Amino acid sequence: MRTACVLVAALAMAIPAAAQTGAAQTPAVQTANPLTAATKSAYDMIKGNITKSAEKVAEEHYAFKPSPDVRTFGQLVGHIADANYMICSAAGGSAAPKESIEKTKTTKADLQKALAESFSACDAAYAAMTDAKGVEIVKFFGREQPKLAILAFNTSHDFEHYGNLVTYMRIKGIVPPSSEPKAQGTK
DSSP: OHHHHHHHHHHHHHHHHHHHHTOOOOOGGGSSOHHHHHHHHHHHHHHHHHHHHHHHSOGGGGGOOSSTTSOOHHHHHHHHHHHHHHHHHHTTOOOOOSSOHHHHOOSHHHHHHHHHHHHHHHHHHHHTOOHHHHTOEEEETTEEEEHHHHHHHHHHHHHHHHHHHHHHHHHTTOOOGGGSOOOTTOO
16 A cells, blocks of 8 residues: 555656656656656656756765764765665666665766766666556565556655755755756746
8 A cells, every 4th residue: 555655646746747847748648658657757857856966066065964973965976876776676677786886986976977877777677667567566675566666766765865965955055956947938
């Protein structure tokens, strides 16, 4: 039941999320795989915001942490990359690297590259996904889960940590990508 609720919540976020990006997209209901399309729409939005955040923040702020008991900005980026690999591979994407990105990468360039590669692994999982494949059950965190629910979980995890990135950016006086003024003529 919880999995179904997560999937419904992800789908409910996807429709307004797609509208907010201003991208000309085919509405999910008109595609052959509307559940997959709606789930991917929310993923694409958060992928863009996280990627832009990693680009926007200066190298010197990658070591910043607002409190001694939390991750640095760079460690958060690395954690997101690690989680993308782990979660998307469970849904059918590429295998995760053996070493932890969060624990081994420290430079902005290395972390941005690892983040982009992790999103590519998730992109591959989505490219191979259909609504029919999305209901296939696999073991994830010790529980039986539909593949599409696992991808929706990845999106919610990314949103959770984007919230952390936003806080770090605001403390440093940086406007997060999702709060930037929109170009005139877009919605």
